[in-house]
Amino acid sequence: MKIAVIGLGVLGAAAARSLAAAGAEVTVFERTAPLAGTSGTSFAWTNSHSKNPRSYHDLNVTGMAEHAELAKESGANWLVRTGNLEWAEDAAGAERLAASVAELTGRDYPVDWITPRRAGELVPDLRVPSGVQDIAFYPTEGHVFPALLVARLWGEARERGAELRCPATVTGLSEVDGRARVELADGTADFDAVVLATGRWTETLTAAAGHRIPMADPDAAGSATVGLLGYTNPLPTRLNRILTTPKLNVRPDGGGRLIVQGLDLDAHADPAGPPAADGDHARDLCSRLTGLLAGTSGARLESLRVGQRAMPADGLTVAGFLDGSGKIYALATHSGITLGPLLGKLAAQELLTGHPADSLADFRPQRLIGKSDLPTLQPARFAGQQ
Template structure:
C-alpha cells in the first residue's frame, strides 16, 4: 500500500513507523518542521490521571504500557521514574477522590509519608502540614523530541520518506484511494491517508469532508494554552515527575527542568509570549526554589506558550472517515498515546484489524454535530488535571 501521513509530530512519526514496519510505502508531509506543533511544547508526563470516561482511562493505561514495551536497553527518551503529588486545603478532598477512583480501577497508586517522598526525590521540599503524598510508581515522562527521533528514525530505516516543508491543500477521493494536492500545485495518489496534524486537524480533515471539530488553539486562557518553562542547568536531584499545587516539574536532561504552574495559565496567550525573565518566569522560579533544594539560582532559558491539540469534546479521535480511505488521529494525550495510536492505526489501515480500544473514539461521532453546541473543555488549573 502507498500511504500518506500528514504531520510529523510524535503521533505522525508513530503512525509512519508502524505503517512502514507493516510493509507500507510511506510518505510523510510536514508543513513546517518536525515537532513544530504541540510535540515541541508538551509537559510530556506519561499517565492516566482523571482520564474519563473509563474507556479513555483504559486507552491511556494501554498507552503507558506501549512506552514500556517500546523502550530499548539504554534508551534515552523514556524515564519511568514515577510521580509524586500532594494537595492543600480543599484540594486534599479532590486528590483523595482521584486516588480512590484510580485504586478502584487497579491503577498503581499508594499514599506515602513525606519522609519517604524525600527518599525518592532527595532534594524535595515537602511543605509543613503535608503528611501524605500520593505516589504513582508506574508513571514517568519522556523527552518529546528524542521520542520523535526514535520513532521517525525507525520509520526512515524501513523506507518512509519525508517531504518538508510541504503543505497539503487538498484531499480528494480517486479510484478507491485519495489524491493529495500540495501548495505548490503538485499532487500524488495514495491508497490511504493518515491525518496526524495536531491542532490543525480540523482544517486538514475539512479538506476530505470529514467533520473533526477542535477546540480553538489560539484562545487566551483556554484549555488549549499554557505556559511551559525550561530552566538553565541546576544542581538538584530529581528523577520523578512532581505534580504539586504550585508547580509541576519534570527533568529535561542536562540538569534542566521543565516547569509548569497551571493556575498561571489563565493569563497564557499565544499572541503575547512573555519574556523568559519577566513576571511569569520570576514566579515560576520562585515556586521552584520553594519546591527543590539546589535551585537557588534558578532562571529560565525559555518560556513558551504551548498550544494543545484538543478535540472539541475533549476525547481522542481515531478512525476512518466514511470513505474508508482517510484515517484521522487527534488527541489531547498525544505523548502518552502516540506510540499506541500509531500501532493501532497501522493495524486498522493495513490489515483491517479493528481495535476494541478505539471503538469509543471514532470520528463518526461528530457527524451532524454543530461545533457551537459543544461546551468548551474545562481548563486544567489543579495538579493532576492535565
C-alpha cells in the first residue's frame, strides 16, 4: 500500500514509522525542514493534566504509556520520566490545585502530596516559597527532547524504506479515480491514502480537500494558541524534573540549559513581533528563575521564541478519515508530544487494517468539519502542555 504523509514533525514521523514498520510504502512530504512547525517550539511536557472530557484524559494516559513502551525497545535518549512538581501560592490557586489532584486521584492517575523538605530532596537547588506547605508530585510525568524523538521515529521509518521529499510544497489534496492525489507546486502524485500531519496548517489543506477542519488561529496574539518559551544559557543548577509553579514553568533542555515559561506572559506573545532575548520579558523570566532555583544567578536567555500551538477549534484532538472513502486521514492535536507515538500507531492500524480504534471514537474530524460557530478558546492554566 502506497501512503503519503504530509509533515515531518512528531505526528508525521510517528505515522511514517508505524506505517513503514507494517510494510507500507511511505513517502513523506515536508515543506521546509523536519521540526519546522510546532514540534520545534514546544515545552514538550508529557502529562494528562486538566484534559477533559474523560476520554481525552484516558487517551493522553495511553499516550504516556506508549512513550514508555517505545523506550523499552532500544533505550530512550529522547524521553525523561522523572516527574513534575507543582504548588500554589494563594488561596484560590490552592483550591484549584486541590480540586485537580482530587480529580486525578479519582482517575487513578499517579499523584502524591509531598512536603517542601521532600521536594528539596528531589530537586536539591529548589527554592520553595516560605508559605507553601503542600506540593503535588506527579511521578510518571516527564518531558521529551523533540528533535531526538523525531530522529528516533523518522530514523526507523527511513530504515524501513520510507522516503522524504523536502522541500516539497503541498498545495492541495483530492480524490481521483479512487486514489488520493497530492497536489504539489511542481506536479501531482497519487497514493492509496494520505496522512495529513501538518499541525497549524491543517485547516488550509483540509479545506482544499473539501472537508475543512477549523483550527484556532495560530497567529492571534495573546490567544490560547501562542506562548513565549525562553531558552537559557548553560547553568550550574541541579534540576532533572519539571517544575510547574504559579510564576514559572521550567524543565531541563540538555547541556545545562533550561526552558522557561511564564504563562501570564503569554498575553504578550505575538508571532508577528517576537520579543528580544535581552528585553523586558527575558529579564522577567530570568528573575523568576533565579528566585526558583539556586545556581541560576546571572542567567540569560539565548533565545526567546513565540511558540504557535496546533489546536483544533474545540481544543480536542482530531484523528480520523475526512470522509467515508478512507483516502485522507487527518491528525491534529494540541497534545502532539504526549500523543505522537500513539496517534501514529493508531492511524497506521486504521489505515492498514480498516479496524477502528475505540479510543479515538470521540475525536473524529466529523464533529468539526464545516462548523463555523465554535467558541473562542481562552488561554488555560496548563496552556504550555503537550
